[in-house]
Amino acid sequence: MFTFALRRFLIAIPTLLIISLAIFLLLEAAPGDPLGDVPLTVPPDVKEKMRAALGLDSPWFVRYFLWLKQFFWVEPLNLVDYIFGTDYAQGMQRVISFQSRQPVMQIIAQRVPQTLTVVGMSYLIGVSIALPIGIYSAYRQYSWFDQIGTLVSMIGFSVPTFFSGVVLIIVFGVKLQWFPSIYDTMHQVTDWESFLKQVRQMAMPVMVLSLYNAAQISRFMRSSMLDNLNQDYVRTARAKGLTETVVLLVHVLRNSLIPVVTVIALGVPTIFGGAIITEQVFKVNGLGQQLITSIHSNDMPMVMTLTFIFAILIVTFNLIADLLYGILDPRIRYD
Amino acid sequence: MPDGANSVLYVEGLKTVFKVRGGEVHAVNSVSFDLKPGELLGVVGESGSGKSVTMMSLLGLLPSPPAEVREGRVIFDGRDLLQCSPAELRAVRGLGVGFIFQDPMTSLNPVFTVGFQIMEPLRRHLGMNKEAARKRAQELLELVNIPDAAQRLGDYPHQFSGGMRQRVMIAIALACDPKVLIADEPTTALDVTIQAQILELIRELRQKLGMAIVWITHDLGVIAGIADRVIVMYGGQIVEQAPVGELFARPRHPYTRALLQTVPSVLGERAPKLKVIEGQPPMLTATPTACPFRPRCAQAFDRCARENPARRAVGRGHDVACFWDFDSNGPVAAAESAANA
Numbered sequence: 001m002f003t004f005a006l007r008r009f010l011i012a013i014p015t016l017l018i019i020s021l022a023i024f025l026l027l028e029a030a031p032g033d034p035l036g037d038v039p040l041t042v043p044p045d046v047k048e049k050m051r052a053a054l055g056l057d058s059p060w061f062v063r064y065f066l067w068l069k070q071f072f073w074v075e076p077l078n079l080v081d082y083i084f085g086t087d088y089a090q091g092m093q094r095v096i097s098f099q100s101r102q103p104v105m106q107i108i109a110q111r112v113p114q115t116l117t118v119v120g121m122s123y124l125i126g127v128s129i130a131l132p133i134g135i136y137s138a139y140r141q142y143s144w145f146d147q148i149g150t151l152v153s154m155i156g157f158s159v160p161t162f163f164s165g166v167v168l169i170i171v172f173g174v175k176l177q178w179f180p181s182i183y184d185t186m187h188q189v190t191d192w193e194s195f196l197k198q199v200r201q202m203a204m205p206v207m208v209l210s211l212y213n214a215a216q217i218s219r220f221m222r223s224s225m226l227d228n229l230n231q232d233y234v235r236t237a238r239a240k241g242l243t244e245t246v247v248l249l250v251h252v253l254r255n256s257l258i259p260v261v262t263v264i265a266l267g268v269p270t271i272f273g274g275a276i277i278t279e280q281v282f283k284v285n286g287l288g289q290q291l292i293t294s295i296h297s298n299d300m301p302m303v304m305t306l307t308f309i310f311a312i313l314i315v316t317f318n319l320i321a322d323l324l325y326g327i328l329d330p331r332i333r334y335d
Numbered sequence: 336m337p338d339g340a341n342s343v344l345y346v347e348g349l350k351t352v353f354k355v356r357g358g359e360v361h362a363v364n365s366v367s368f369d370l371k372p373g374e375l376l377g378v379v380g381e382s383g384s385g386k387s388v389t390m391m392s393l394l395g396l397l398p399s400p401p402a403e404v405r406e407g408r409v410i411f412d413g414r415d416l417l418q419c420s421p422a423e424l425r426a427v428r429g430l431g432v433g434f435i436f437q438d439p440m441t442s443l444n445p446v447f448t449v450g451f452q453i454m455e456p457l458r459r460h461l462g463m464n465k466e467a468a469r470k471r472a473q474e475l476l477e478l479v480n481i482p483d484a485a486q487r488l489g490d491y492p493h494q495f496s497g498g499m500r501q502r503v504m505i506a507i508a509l510a511c512d513p514k515v516l517i518a519d520e521p522t523t524a525l526d527v528t529i530q531a532q533i534l535e536l537i538r539e540l541r542q543k544l545g546m547a548i549v550w551i552t553h554d555l556g557v558i559a560g561i562a563d564r565v566i567v568m569y570g571g572q573i574v575e576q577a578p579v580g581e582l583f584a585r586p587r588h589p590y591t592r593a594l595l596q597t598v599p600s601v602l603g604e605r606a607p608k609l610k611v612i613e614g615q616p617p618m619l620t621a622t623p624t625a626c627p628f629r630p631r632c633a634q635a636f637d638r639c640a641r642e643n644p645a646r647r648a649v650g651r652g653h654d655v656a657c658f659w660d661f662d663s664n665g666p667v668a669a670a671e672s673a674a675n676a
Contacts, residue, residue, distance in 0.1 A: 231441060232436060232438055232441040232442045233441065233442055233443055233444040233445070235396060235436065235442070236434070236436060236442045236443065236444070236504070236507070237444065237455075238396055238428070239394075239396060239428055239429065239433075239434035239436075239508075240428065240429040240455055240456040240459070240507065241425045241426060241427070241428035241429035241430060241456060241459060241460060242425070242429075242455060242456075242459060243425060244421075246459075251444050251447075254444075254446050254447070255444070255445065255446055258446075328446070329445075329446060330445070330446055330491040330493070331445055331491070331493045
């Protein structure tokens with residue numbers, strides 16, 4: 001297991017390097033100019049200087065390797081400095097956003113909590129309601145519970161979040177006036193009252209996203225349970241005189257969770273990057289929203305860094321899913 | 336004919352129906368038999384004859400729906416299992432009646448250790464704590480001749496071979512010292528040498544533990560080697576019942592005779608073609624009103640289409656459900672069979 005993990009980790013390094021190059025070249029090839037918003041009255045030579053100031057005058061491979069150095073060397077050093085109060089970075093050039101001239105990592109650090117509370121919470125809620133629903137739907141296949149579950153998850157899965165989000169805003173925000181339709185990022189939770197306000201403003205985005213997540217995962221859970229419910233070992237467990245609860249929640253569930261856990265683990269990276277649209281709808285200043293604005297303004301370092309962080313998360317959680325598979329299923333041994 | 340006295344398991348008029356799209360399948364039709372203490376009862380019949388369904392019906396192991404046990408009595412330990420609540424049935428399963436299934440490759444849960452799976456019924460039925468259960472599990476593995484029992488408790492099913500897994504299944508079935516062991520084609524999925532080993536093990540365990548066994552198979556060779564008494568099933572009914580020697584020496588049902596003829600002889604000239612029973616077993620969509628074997632039977636005559644033959648005694652512990660009498664090679668008198676019905 002350990003050698004497998006190590007091998008996979010080592011393979012991940014060239015994988016990520018290739019991904020970073022691919023992202024960089026794609027951004028490079030994409031049309032658009034970071035200085036496109038500069039007024040036409042600015043003379044060309046000044047514009048040229050501005051371009052040089054952003055580092056855009058050097059060829060792409062120089063800029064690529066500079067980014068690599070900044071991302072893999074300077075930024076970690078800055079993190080160490082930040083945590084331990086040391087000074088290893090010694091003012092080396094960090095990845096700087098074209099748009100705000102602020103280190104990209106600082107902006108990301110500001111935005112992560114928003115994304116994690118809203119999108120992370122909805123993933124957590126989504127998973128924790130999806131699993132019991134999936135289990136019970138499979139156990140009572142074709143019952144009214146299962147039928148309703150199927151209908152709701154079909155709706156949840158096929159209705160895009162920008163639609164369900166707007167519907168929720170109209171119903172709960174405009175008509176009933178229960179929840180605010182705009183998320184206040186600056187809101188601080190200090191007491192019970194402000195906590196309630198936080199819950200209220202999170203309610204709608206969390207509802208939209210949990211419905212979407214739960215729809216997907218409950219279907220996975222259901223079909224995985226159904227696959228296992230007909231297995232011979234279930235009959236053996238019943239023949240031993242075990243109660244239905246034990247048969248279902250020990251014997252069947254343990255087997256059914258293997259593929260579902262993988263799906264759940266692979267879904268975690270989407271917490272960071274996947275809720276772009278929902279964040280837009282509810283004006284949550286999260287990572288997804290940041291990515292969109294950066295793309296609009298051709299903020300290449302920002303887009304590059306964010307996209308690459310998503311890539312790292314995806315590769316990491318792929319690895320975690322594989323390792324979980326090995327832990328959950330004794331038939332799989334990585335050695 | 337079964338007699339209720341001093342049998343560990345007594346089944347009377349069992350009827351199981353599967354509800355399927357557009358109708359019903361009558362898988363078990365008025366099956367009656369009994370099982371004496373310490374006896375090994377062989378149940379033979381081709382696929383779909385209702386052997387397994389009968390035994391699964393006894394303890395409510397069939398998924399319901401679609402299965403429904405409609406009529407009958409199953410007397411075990413002085414009570415009717417068909418009247419028991421699900422909780423009472425669970426208390427009988429594994430404790431009073433142990434089960435072994437056909438495919439040892441899939442019958443064990445792949446993600447739990449063998450030790451855990453053996454300990455489960457011990458802890459559930461006998462209330463053992465972990466340590467006592469572990470000790471007993473080890474004894475059980477030794478009982479079924481698995482070497483290094485103590486170490487193997489921590490292994491997973493995939494680390495065992497097919498034969499060893501079936502031994503584990505037997506250990507699970509015998510964990511709580513059941514009075515009755517129901518073995519549903521336990522050697523069908525195993526190759527012949529392993530099959531012989533399992534049969535040997537069962538013989539040995541019978542001597543040691545003295546439980547009664549119901550052995551479901553379609554292998555007449557296995558039956559000849561191990562059973563005391565045999566039930567032949569066809570179309571969800573018992574068509575013949577006899578002590579094992581009697582059945583092989585004097586089969587009285589055309590189906591039994593045909594079955595015995597399908598076994599290729601190892602002596603004498605090699606037959607150019609294997610004998611088969613022509614035709615397909617019936618799918619009964621209603622309670623049979625005629626003999627279900629009639630379309631495939633060489634002896635069939637008009638009465639077979641009019642009524643379903645009841646079982647009539649033809650010898651000591653030997654009965655047959657057929658209107659044909661092979662001793663006189665002619666139909667039995669209508670009165671005689673009616674008197675015996």
